[in-house]
Amino acid sequence: MEYYFQTRGLCVGYQGKPLIKDIEIGLCKGEIMTLVGPNGAGKSTLLKSIAGQLKLLGGAVFLDGENTGRMSGRELSKKMAVVFTEKMQTELMTCEDVVATGRYPYTGYFGILSGEDRALVGEAMELVHVSGIKHQDFGKVSDGQRQRVMLARAICQKPEMIVMDEPVSFLDIRHKLEFLSVLLALREKKGLTVIMSLHELELAKIVSDKILCLKGEYVEGYGPPEEIFSGDFIKRLFGLSEENFQGNEKLLGYLRQVGKGE
Amino acid sequence: MKNSREHRCILAYILLVFGVFCLFILNACIGSVRIPLPEIAGALTGRGSGGTSARILWDIRLPRAAAGLILGGALSLSGYLLQTFFNNPIAGPFVLGISSGAKMVVALVMVFLMRWQLFLGREVRVTSAFMILAAFLGAMLSMGFVLMMSRKVSHMSMLVVSGVMIGYICSAVTELVVTFASDAQIVNLHNWSRGSFSGMTWENVQVMAMVTVPAFAVVFLLSKPLLAYRLGEGYARNMGVNLKALRVSLVVLSSILSACVVAFAGPISFVGIATPHLVKKLLGTAEPLRMIPACFLGGSAFCLLSDLLARTLLAPTELSISTVTAIFGAPVVLWIMSERRKGRAA
Numbered sequence: 001m002e003y004y005f006q007t008r009g010l011c012v013g014y015q016g017k018p019l020i021k022d023i024e025i026g027l028c029k030g031e032i033m034t035l036v037g038p039n040g041a042g043k044s045t046l047l048k049s050i051a052g053q054l055k056l057l058g059g060a061v062f063l064d065g066e067n068t069g070r071m072s073g074r075e076l077s078k079k080m081a082v083v084f085t086e087k088m089q090t091e092l093m094t095c096e097d098v099v100a101t102g103r104y105p106y107t108g109y110f111g112i113l114s115g116e117d118r119a120l121v122g123e124a125m126e127l128v129h130v131s132g133i134k135h136q137d138f139g140k141v142s143d144g145q146r147q148r149v150m151l152a153r154a155i156c157q158k159p160e161m162i163v164m165d166e167p168v169s170f171l172d173i174r175h176k177l178e179f180l181s182v183l184l185a186l187r188e189k190k191g192l193t194v195i196m197s198l199h200e201l202e203l204a205k206i207v208s209d210k211i212l213c214l215k216g217e218y219v220e221g222y223g224p225p226e227e228i229f230s231g232d233f234i235k236r237l238f239g240l241s242e243e244n245f246q247g248n249e250k251l252l253g254y255l256r257q258v259g260k261g262e
Numbered sequence: 263m264k265n266s267r268e269h270r271c272i273l274a275y276i277l278l279v280f281g282v283f284c285l286f287i288l289n290a291c292i293g294s295v296r297i298p299l300p301e302i303a304g305a306l307t308g309r310g311s312g313g314t315s316a317r318i319l320w321d322i323r324l325p326r327a328a329a330g331l332i333l334g335g336a337l338s339l340s341g342y343l344l345q346t347f348f349n350n351p352i353a354g355p356f357v358l359g360i361s362s363g364a365k366m367v368v369a370l371v372m373v374f375l376m377r378w379q380l381f382l383g384r385e386v387r388v389t390s391a392f393m394i395l396a397a398f399l400g401a402m403l404s405m406g407f408v409l410m411m412s413r414k415v416s417h418m419s420m421l422v423v424s425g426v427m428i429g430y431i432c433s434a435v436t437e438l439v440v441t442f443a444s445d446a447q448i449v450n451l452h453n454w455s456r457g458s459f460s461g462m463t464w465e466n467v468q469v470m471a472m473v474t475v476p477a478f479a480v481v482f483l484l485s486k487p488l489l490a491y492r493l494g495e496g497y498a499r500n501m502g503v504n505l506k507a508l509r510v511s512l513v514v515l516s517s518i519l520s521a522c523v524v525a526f527a528g529p530i531s532f533v534g535i536a537t538p539h540l541v542k543k544l545l546g547t548a549e550p551l552r553m554i555p556a557c558f559l560g561g562s563a564f565c566l567l568s569d570l571l572a573r574t575l576l577a578p579t580e581l582s583i584s585t586v587t588a589i590f591g592a593p594v595v596l597w598i599m600s601e602r603r604k605g606r607a608a
Contacts, residue, residue, distance in 0.1 A: 055497055073502030086494040089349055092548040103502040104490055110551055111486035 001094060004029040004064060006192055012042065012049040018057050020043050023219055025212065028197070029189050034204040035197040037214035038238060043197040044165050046214065048196060051082050051163045077105040081154035082165040083147070084188075095141060095149045096134040099125055102157040123244030124156035125149075128182050144175035149181065164196035168203070176200065177255050180207050184255070185215065201238075205229050206255065213237055271552055274544045278559040282331065285566035288320060289327040292570060294578055321463075329462040329470065330565040333523045334533060336474045338541075338561025339402035339481060340519035342533025342553065346488060347512045348412065351598055352422055354534035355401075355520035359428030361529035362523045363404025364397035365455060366432040366439075369398040372451060373443045390469040390525065397521035404428050407516050456582040459569050466526055473522045477515055478558060484511065485550035492548075530565070531584045532591025539562045539598050564590070 003026035013019035019042040022141045027033055035043045048054045050061055052068055071079075081102065090098060102124070103117045113121070125131045128148040133141055138149065147167055154162050168176040180203060186192045198204045204211060204225070211228040213221035215237055221228050222235055228234070290302055297315045325344040341354040348358075355361045371393075404425075411424040440451050453460070487508050499505055523530060533543040541560035542548050568586040575581060 048496070051496075061554065073499065073504065075502075077500055080500070082496065082500045084494075084496045086492045086496045087349070088497070089492040089548075092542060092546065097549075098493075101493055101497070101501070104486070109483075109484070110487065111489060112551075143321055160543060208578040256474070 003027055003062075004031075005195070006062040007050070007059060008062070008210070009059035010049070010056065010061065012045050013057050014045065014054070016057065019217075020187070020214060020219065021058070021217055023059070024102075025222065027208075027210065029193055030191040031209040032183070032187060032196075032207055033212060034208040035195070035211040035214060036199075036204055036234075036237070037203060037220070038225045041214040041216075042215055044231040047163055047165050047195065047197060051080060074105050075257060077157065079159055080161045080163060081152050081157040081159035083150045083162065083167050084156065084163055085239050092137050094135050095130060095138050095145070096125070096196055098149055099130075099134075100139045100155055102153040102155070105157065120156045121152075121159070124152040127155060127186070128152045129178075129246055143170040144172070144179075147171060147175075147179060151179070155186065161193040161195070164194070166197050166199065169199060176203060181255055183207065201229075203236060207209070207261045267546055274546075275556060275559075276397055277544070278541075278556055278563060281563045282434045282559055282566065285563055285570065286327050286331060287568055289330065289570050290323050292574055293318070293323060300590070321427075325462040325464050325467050326459050327566065328467045329376045329526060330569045331460050331562045332467065332474050333459070333527050333530075334472050334563070334565025335478070335558035335563070336470075336519040336563040337523050337530060338532040338537035338557050338564065339478060339554065340516045340523075341521070341561075342517040342538040343481065343512050344534070345538060346492060346550075347509070348383045348421060351539070351602065352419060352595055353425075354532070355516065355523075356429070356529060356531040356534060357422055358408050358425035359404045359430075359516065360401045360408070360425075360520050361524050361531075362429040362436070363402075363407075364400035364524035365529050366436045367400030368396045368405065368551035369391060369436045369439045369451060369455060369524060374440050376443065390466055390473075393467070393525040394473060394522055397525040398518060400432075401517040401521040401524070402409060404432065405513055408514070450500065457530045457584045458572075458580070459527050459565075460580065462526070470522055470526055473518065477518050477522075478554075480511070481515055482554050484508070485554055488550040492550075527583065530587055531583070532595070533564050533568075535563055536591040536594035537564050539594060540564075551598045583584055 004135075005027040006021050009023075010023035011018050011021045011204065012023070019078070023032065023046065032078045035046065037043055039188065045054065047058055052061075052073075061074075063071075068076055068080075087094070100113055100117070100121050104111065104115060107113060107117060113115065122131070125134055128151050130145060130148050130152055133145055138146065141149070147170070151162075154164075168179050171179060183192075184196060184207060206225075209226050210223065211225050212219060212222070213228060213233070220237060221233055272368070281304065287302075289300075291297055291299060295315065295318055297319060297521075300320060301315055305319045316518065337355065344358060344360075345351060347353070358444040406426050407428050408421070413419050415421065415424070418560055420525070436455055445452055487498070487503045490501045490503045491505075491508060493501075493504060498508075520534070537560045539558050541556045542553065544560070545552055548554070565583070568583055568590065572581040572583050572586045575586075
């Protein structure tokens with residue numbers, strides 16, 4: 001089977017110390033994979049390594065059959081966008097300015113935006129419903145809006161894949177659902193492949209095609225959600241009970257509705 | 263909205279250029295000897311009588327004003343780079359001890375050379391380029407310390423505290439060295455170590471322009487990666503920026519710029535911290551492409567004004583330039599801090 005995104009014998013960690021070893025993932029185009037696991041299990045480390053932010057300690061990451069380690073920063077940035085929870089200096093930048101930085105890999109030497117770039121920025125903001133706040137100061141909008149602005153930024157980078165570290169952690173439940181529904185819509189429309197980490201297991205279960213469980217030195221579990229969430233696997237991973245995962249049908253219905261509605 | 267922002271930018275640039283121009287002219291006109299405008303125009307176009315006022319103008323005031331223009335811009339740009347690099351609004355060459363480090367090495371070199379001169383019994387000419395080199399060495403030394411500290415403590419205020427401490431140590435060493443210098447040179451060294459634009463020659467101006475102009479050009483060419491860098495390392499790397507190269511160039515460029523200032527005018531406080539913020543507010547944007555030239559102009563205006571006041575306020579006594587820049591600059595720093603607090607609370 002031909003995977004769009006694949007890792008082979010991937011080993012990740014900080015400063016030469018391996019944290020997780022032998023990671024073998026394969027994703028087809030348009031699939032959503034979610035990383036779950038307790039705090040400190042290495043979710044961010046893995047995401048950063050996949051995105052080329054951390055040096056790999058072993059193995060390789062393949063994107064569309066190409067080793068990402070051999071791609072230039074610019075080449076990679078046209079295929080993969082990221083949404084991280086990082087401190088930024090966005091003084092005097094409007095939401096639109098922040099989104100526009102997504103066009104970086106495509107603009108010329110001085111980074112001046114063309115009309116086409118501007119149109120794409122507008123389109124991306126429309127897609128995640130933040131056009132209304134485009135002239136507002138990025139530092140002064142709510143967490144929910146900020147996350148969506150960062151998603152818009154990633155979208156107008158025109159990637160084939162987005163890597164996100166806990167994109168909905170600071171959002172209330174309504175905004176969590178809205179955010180994920182935008183992702184589902186994007187997957188539908190553009191065949192976007194997504195790798196992200198979520199703490200919300202209920203949401204992970206319904207939006208993901210694959211789940212990767214991290215705990216300890218090796219991958220604890222990997223497979224479609226039905227498989228991962230059956231039995232007491234998650235219970236063992238976190239020490240949780242079955243009841244946490246009931247009532248999902250309603251939630252899924254709502255999520256789909258939100259996705260179509262807006 | 264987009265348009266009004268652009269208009270504001272253009273307006274700000276007009277204001278800055280006009281301000282620098284006017285201050286430059288004022289610096290040429292005003293002084294212990296009043297030279298009326300027509301005579302200045304005459305001297306500048308070469309139709310002048312070649313009298314005393316023309317000499318004062320050509321040999322003293324114009325090179326001094328030119329030095330203020332160039333070094334002010336260099337300082338402000340250096341501050342902007344440091345603020346971006348450390349992601350810290352109160353970073354600047356003076357606060358981080360970089361100016362003091364440069365001052366220390368220059369003082370050491372000067373005193374050592376004087377001793378050597380006495381020993382050899384003949385004069386050793388110290389060229390401007392050599393002084394810049396010494397200052398650059400000192401700047402890099404301090405920068406190295408600050409970088410080392412920044413790796414250990416990531417907190418913003420701790421970084422500034424360690425910079426200030428390094429500054430104190432370097433100043434103490436400089437004082438020590440000056441104490442042991444021979445009498446004749448003490449006056450010279452003492453004046454310089456307090457910071458002053460006096461005694462500039464055209465040769466000095468030439469050398470500082472040769473350093474500052476290329477440095478400015480390189481900074482301007484880096485404006486796109488600088489924009490990405492402001493979003494944080496993760497995003498910058500994802501945008502394809504070569505972070506290592508960018509970081510090294512930021513460190514080297516900011517050190518060169520502040521070293522150049524120290525070599526000629528001594529340490530000057532607050533211009534590096536305050537100007538980028540004032541210019542940012544004036545422009546209404548922090549986009550590096552627009553900020554970098556405006557920052558340079560803003561620094562020039564700041565220094566020209568400060569030098570004018572330093573020369574005229576208590577004439578014929580000349581104040582040290584830092585006395586004036588501190589009076590204007592320190593409140594700006596306080597204002598920045600309170601603004602940030604407000605922004606966080608909102």
